Amino acid sequence: MELHADPRRILPVTDPDGRELILSCGAALFTLRTAIHALGFHPATTLMPSRADPDLLAVVRPFAERTPEPKITRLARAIPRRRTNRRPFLPTAIPRSTLAVLRHATELEHAWLPSLSAEQCGRLRDLTARARVAQLADPAFVAELRRWTELSAGTRDGVPSYATDGCPADESWLLEECGPPGAAGLPDPPLVVAIGSLTDERLDRLQAGQALQRVLLTATGAGLTASFISPPVMVRSARAELRRLLGCGVWPQVLLRLGYGTPLPWTPRRPLEDVLLETLVSA
Numbered sequence: 001m002e003l004h005a006d007p008r009r010i011l012p013v014t015d016p017d018g019r020e021l022i023l024s025c026g027a028a029l030f031t032l033r034t035a036i037h038a039l040g041f042h043p044a045t046t047l048m049p050s051r052a053d054p055d056l057l058a059v060v061r062p063f064a065e066r067t068p069e070p071k072i073t074r075l076a077r078a079i080p081r082r083r084t085n086r087r088p089f090l091p092t093a094i095p096r097s098t099l100a101v102l103r104h105a106t107e108l109e110h111a112w113l114p115s116l117s118a119e120q121c122g123r124l125r126d127l128t129a130r131a132r133v134a135q136l137a138d139p140a141f142v143a144e145l146r147r148w149t150e151l152s153a154g155t156r157d158g159v160p161s162y163a164t165d166g167c168p169a170d171e172s173w174l175l176e177e178c179g180p181p182g183a184a185g186l187p188d189p190p191l192v193v194a195i196g197s198l199t200d201e202r203l204d205r206l207q208a209g210q211a212l213q214r215v216l217l218t219a220t221g222a223g224l225t226a227s228f229i230s231p232p233v234m235v236r237s238a239r240a241e242l243r244r245l246l247g248c249g250v251w252p253q254v255l256l257r258l259g260y261g262t263p264l265p266w267t268p269r270r271p272l273e274d275v276l277l278e279t280l281v282s283a
């Protein structure tokens with residue numbers, strides 16, 4: 001099976017160099033690998049196999065029948081249960097052992113997972129608000145956001161209004177619950193983590209996308225839910241500031257808020273025949 005990026009689906013204003021496009025494809029690739037594995041095959045994967053065709057991101061060859069590992073079966077079971085949860089989270093602490101498991105999941109996919117302290121969360125809140133103001137000041141960004149979120153009935157694409165649940169556009173509110181961990185009288189804060197890479201090439205982004213999905217499925221399996229804090233990674237100057245804020249030299253690819261949430265409906269998907277094309281290749 002070949003995984004191709006579809007440049008027609010890029011968001012030209014939000015994602016001018018296609019970074020998010022590659023991340024999304026990486027997430028889809030991890031889902032594919034997990035599904036093949038759970039069906040009892042080894043998903044032999046080659047990343048970016050062709051210099052001549054940069055949109056061919058991976059080739060996956062299911063081979064060598066084998067009994068699926070229980071860990072992979074658990075990840076596969078989480079595929080249909082995972083949701084992006086943009087609602088407030090419950091004030092329940094995430095065990096440190098779960099954070100260690102998520103960190104390990106990221107490292108298995110050659111990416112890194114710095115988590116943010118309460119002090120860093122405070123600075124991040126300010127950075128997120130400033131980056132969001134910059135985004136909303138750009139009419140082209142607002143038009144693009146509307147195109148993907150204000151959908152006509154029956155559309156099987158974009159983010160439907162019930163998924164955003166009337167949450168304010170300024171994503172800095174997502175960090176408002178952040179307080180000093182474990183301080184007496186305060187609810188436990190949600191966990192904020194970055195998925196980062198040591199360099200910022202297309203291959204790093206593809207791997208970070210796989211790490212993202214491994215983290216999301218692992219989190220789902222542990223009863224957690226997640227949402228994206230996007231302005232600080234999408235606005236170029238804010239991303240440089242976030243990189244300094246993290247202070248460990250990694251390029252932030254994705255910023256996630258993780259916590260325990262309330263159940264959510266499933267969002268629509270494009271028809272399978274739009275995304276899975278069958279071609280007969282002669283030997």
Ligand SMILES: Cc1cc2nc3c(=O)[nH]c(=O)nc-3n(C[C@H](O)[C@H](O)[C@H](O)COP(=O)(O)O)c2cc1C
Pocket residue numbers: 020023024027082083084085086158159228229230231267
């Ligand atoms: C690389 C990447 C970036 C994303 N960025 C955002 C974002 O900035 N804001 C947001 O609300 N959701 C973001 N999402 C989540 C998608 O909107 C979501 O996955 C999609 O609408 C499908 O919904 P689901 O996750 O509930 O299945 C992102 C997803 C990926 C893979």
